[in-house]
Amino acid sequence: MSFRVNRRDFLRFAGGGAAGLAASGVTLRGLSTLNAALAAEEVEVPGGPEAWRLSVCSLCPGGCGLRVRTIGKRAVKIQGNPLHPVNRGGLCPRGLAGLQVLYHPDRLRAPQKNVGSREAPQWQEISWDEAIGTLADRLAELNRRGQAHGVVFVGGRCGHQRHRLFQRFLRAYGSPNYLRTPSGLDGAQAAAYLQQGAREGLAYDLEGTRYLLSFGANFLEGWGSPVGAMRAFGQWRDSAAGRRTKFVQVEPRFSLTAARADEWVAVRPGTEAALALGLAYVLITEGLYDARFVSERTFGFEDWRDAAGRTHLGFRSLVLTEYRLNLVAALTQVPVETILRLAREFGRSRPGLALGGHHASTLPGDPYTAMAVHSLNALMGSLETPGGVLVRAEFEAEEPRPSPVRRLPPHLLDPDDTLLPWADLTRLPEAILAGKPYAVEAVLVHGADPVFSLPNGEQLALALQRVPFVVSFASFLDETTAQADLILPDHTDLEKWQEAGSPPTFPVPLQSLSPPVVEPVHQTRDAADVVLALAHTLGGEVAAALPQGSFQEFVRRQVEEIFAAQTGYTFTTSLEETWNRLLERSGWWAPTYSTVEQLWEQIQERGGWWEPNYYYGEWKRVLRTPSRRFEFYSQALARWAAQHVDQARAAGFEPGDDHLCLPHQPPLPESPAEFPLLLLPVEVLPLAGGDGAHLPYLEQIAGPHVFEQWESWLEINPRTAGELGLVEGDRVWVESPRGRAQVRLRLYPGVHPAVVHLPLGYGRTQGSRWGRRGVNPLGLLESQREPVSGHLQITRTYVRVYRS
């Protein structure tokens, strides 16, 4: 590679940025903006008794436990709950920003209905009775007309129990169309399904691993549970315990995660799969892979013959013939010596772990790259082993069956007809616009802003124009809410019964649960309580499915189910956790409670309940492929190809082409002459998930590595900038075939010379005064569906950059 950045360079950048936080004019500008806004607000000076209360953060999917200091009726400080197994007292900047969410001056303060048009909305505050009545009347009318199935509920960032409640409501009402927002982990999830048959998602024992090979998983910035990952990271370098885990980050950009790694491998963008298969080449040719595991637990490693006598290409032959090191080095721009060294290190470090298939919190990577990376785990025998890859186990209470059992119509997005058996929200706009298989009559959105965050958000905005009734439960006006007819503003985290299930990548069942910390600041309501009230208003089967009077009663029922399961422990200290784990491993369970009431109280005192042990080697549970093995050669892909010959052909696979079923490097696009630079969005922790730009705490620390905050910036390699005649701080146009936007240029040596980066999370047009700044890179990117999985990919847009 022709570009390099070392840790010192990065620290110089980051340190300079940190110093800038305290002294730069940009910061002062930010503060003056904040002060100007707050001047209009009457700020209550806290008074009264001090208390510490527990809660749960929902500003990312990590679900960290919070400990909140209150004085009188005001929350004044947030820190981590030391008993919470995910964060153990730690907290990231997003968690700390919870106070600004609570007391934000731009919150939606009461229910509102749009008395104008969708194009020119006019919002009028209404009472909660009128709001719930309006929604109930609309749903009752749809039900009368036999169109209940035309209601779609989009569930975004909220706890496991709320998802359960909303889903149960929708099913009892008569619609199968509960959709969840996409996750950046969906790529790895696809690999888990295609190669292991597992739908639950993968978990990773980061703490236990001895060698971590990360293919772009920005796990210190927004991947899975950032605080949990940071805790593991801290333990990798515990010299007192005599351990040192090597961490290698494979990524085109020198991200914060790359800067903290032992080694950064600057790979050519989009060639991660080739590099993973090049590593596999070395592991196989040098005999460094776990031959026993491969022999006993995998399928499709060797060439194989099917029942009809046809010979199929195996993983070994594929790798040895198509991923020879000179080819891989030329494609990836990673030298042969580096590939050899990394593979040997990885092969000799047990347990080792490979992560990949991820672009950002809401943008999944392509499944073939995820399969190639996951194949390294199988080669190393790192499945179901301490320090390896696990399959998540969630505590699932039994859902009550409606009586009489109601047969729901087919799902709007028909996940049974796609390769991956879960509904993809990005397909909703097409379904609405086509009116097929049936018309969408109403869309309810909670905890999500898909118009802003989906790669095809603009298309969704157009589609929502065609939906007769749109309801938002948002706490802030956002791009999706701006399309609504009715807004039922939700409480923020600290105002409601807060809960979270086991976070992504966490292997064992967990339920966080805490009562409200403060009284509601405005005339808002917990969306879960609103849905319960709605159910009771609708009556009949819906009311019968949700008889609870409040969300508190709903989660109390969950606690009763946990009690009945006779397993797990309430959160406790690390020491007691070790004791509990020792007991459980030997089959003993010694709870600290003997009644449901005691469990209920302890959960509130400690923040939740969990099962501390993961049971390795439950192969029947974790390998559910047709072969009951890890499949290098995915039979799920083979089955899909047999049923979708035309689609497979359109994806470039003729019938019988085994490459479709094996991990491989997807073809790279050519850059058009007029657009020479690849535009890749990046995720920074403060704005992870595309959310947070409305919070001054987070804006202040958005881009310290390039001295940038409060605004979008364009990262470019200094050499590239020089070739274009651009200098640091220039205002430039970034132009793609979809459009152009003006941003400030920041020179950053950690950028690949052929690439430019824009941060996600900026560029809102609605809502908070602080969020309406910068550029949403999704507006410039051309999204294309990955032909096999159907995931929307946004990594193939080329742009040109010129001075404005």
Next chain:
Amino acid sequence: MTATAATARSLRTAGLLGLLLAFVAGPWLLAQGPGGGGYFIPGDAKAGMKTFFDKGCVRCHAVLGEGGKRAPDLARAPSGHLSAADLVGAMWNHAPQMWEKMRQEKVPSPAFTESEMSNLFAFLYSVRSMGEPGDAERGRQLLFEKRCLECHAVAGQGGRAGPDLRDWASFRNPVSWIQAMWNHAPAMQALMRERGLPWPEFQGNEVADLIAYIRTQTTGTRRHVYLQPASPEAGRVLFRRKGCAACHGLRGTTGRAPDLGTRALPRTVSQFAGLMWNHSPAMWASMQAANVPRPQFSNKEMADLIAYLFAERYFEASGHPQRGARVFEVKGCGSCHAPDGRGAGPPLASWQGRITPMALATALWNHGPVMLEQMREQEMPWPLFQPGEMVDLMEFLNRGAGATRAQGKRP
């Protein structure tokens, strides 16, 4: 009655019959709190784990794989059963190596109170008894070797005469397996006889291995089933009520069947399960001959019974003062601990009636480095104790060994 036995029995009088098996009792008592209706135990296993961490033992030693790797895993080594006195002996024998290693690595030697040592012993005894999940791969092989699959299926593959063992995958505790195997053994025996199958025997950790394999067959649709803390007191009652006491001796008492309190019995619950299984046909035959009905056990009853047996085994039946005197002489203890007080160490007569394993371990640990230094100066070897010798020595000392020897009498 000997003094060690007297110590043990006085403790029992105070509730030691309710001496909970530490791994069962610790959390239970903690939940109950003082005066919460629990049982008296000499030490709190969970507090002992805290001691294990706080005093830095964990930096070198692990328990069941959790902790340092530089010294042996104290839950696994040595492999056999160790009573409280045996734990003192093991600690004594390895102390010089430990101190030397700690000196080399500049690890300070922490002092222990007797209470802390009691807790530590309770912890170690409990984790040693608990055992841990076996080797699933070995368990898979055993299914074939022991011909289990001729009657049982696993996930649909195998015989149909017995239940599919996958139905048992969610049972996490070997006691559940012991209970099922015990209750169904006569029927299994009859069927096997009919089919001409030999009664398979399980050695070492084979039962744990077998269970480990069956556990891996779970499909995740059923929740794990654990057992809750057992009651040795209830186990004591059951031991008599179910008729076990009619045949078995316990800690030195005689009976027609083996003494269930001896050191020779295995260390872990799953090993004990294997032993019960192996002897089931012989037991059943003896019971039929003596016209004793075969008792049936519920899961909880079996857990209580095993808790009782393991709790009883924490203490030795009794030491032998004559053998203890010989140990005192052969090991050269009198060279320093002279009865007339002229040795380098204090006379031990004042310890009469006060020696317990925990007291001895505390004294050893706190004063051992000085003793070792003095013995080196005098070029005396550090004496090593064989199993059983420590309890004999304690019995000898509890009887006022110093005084009797000062008067020139053999105890």
